[in-house]
Amino acid sequence: xRMKTSDESLAKAAADGDGKAxxxxxxxxxxxxxxxxxxxxxxxxxAEDLTQDICAALPAKLSAFHAQARFTTWLYRVAVxxxxxxxxxxxxxxxxxxxxxxxxxxxxxxxxxxxxALDWLTQAMRALSDDxxxxxxxxxxxxxxxxxxQVLGISEGTVSWRISEAKKQLRALRVKEDQA
Numbered sequence: 512x513r514m515k516t517s518d519e520s521l522a523k524a525a526a527d528g529d530g531k532a533x534x535x536x537x538x539x540x541x542x543x544x545x546x547x548x549x550x551x552x553x554x555x556x557x558a559e560d561l562t563q564d565i566c567a568a569l570p571a572k573l574s575a576f577h578a579q580a581r582f583t584t585w586l587y588r589v590a591v592x593x594x595x596x597x598x599x600x601x602x603x604x605x606x607x608x609x610x611x612x613x614x615x616x617x618x619x620x621x622x623x624x625x626x627x628a629l630d631w632l633t634q635a636m637r638a639l640s641d642d643x644x645x646x647x648x649x650x651x652x653x654x655x656x657x658x659x660x661q662v663l664g665i666s667e668g669t670v671s672w673r674i675s676e677a678k679k680q681l682r683a684l685r686v687k688e689d690q691a
Contacts, residue, residue, distance in 0.1 A: 516532075516535070517582075518536065518540075518582035518583065519576075519578045519581070519582050520532075521533075521535055521582075522536060522573055522576045522578070522582050522585075523576075523578070525570070526574045533569075533570060533573075537566060537569075540582075540586060541562070541566070543583070544562055544565060544586065544590060545558060545559070545562045547591075548561040548562045548590060548594065551594040552597075557597075561590075561593060561594060564593060564597070565589060565593050568593070631685075632681075635684050636648070636677075636681075638680065639677050639680060639681075643673050643676060643680070644677075645663065646659060646663065646670055646673040646674060646677070647677045649662060650674055656674070
């Protein structure tokens, strides 16, 4: 009885909610559908996903089958359209993600430059006197000159002078390193 019922009759019954008819259609055509999906995608995992997507959408799509063509012809058209839709979605995601990779690479490069600059500054600060290093460390930690003066127990003018001297020494050290 199984093979006596046409695909078209099973499709109509499945569209009307007959679960057995739908199961029989899938049993008859799943392997063929998978082979087509594999040919369309060229990748087994993609073909498996595509086939599953088609099978999941098939109950809703069966109402559009009017037996104007053979069921397999209609099913192949559904599969080809699903593959095209999948490719379009992938292309859209790729376009949206295209700039993201550049942005991430630039962000990492900027972070690396910042880290490199901080590493250089940390090393270079060792060449400063203890007073200059302490003062610079406080100001670099977002303290105002007045706050740093209060912490160090010195005048605000002395903080400004120490910062100025530290900058001169650091600049000279950088020039010396760049010339080497």
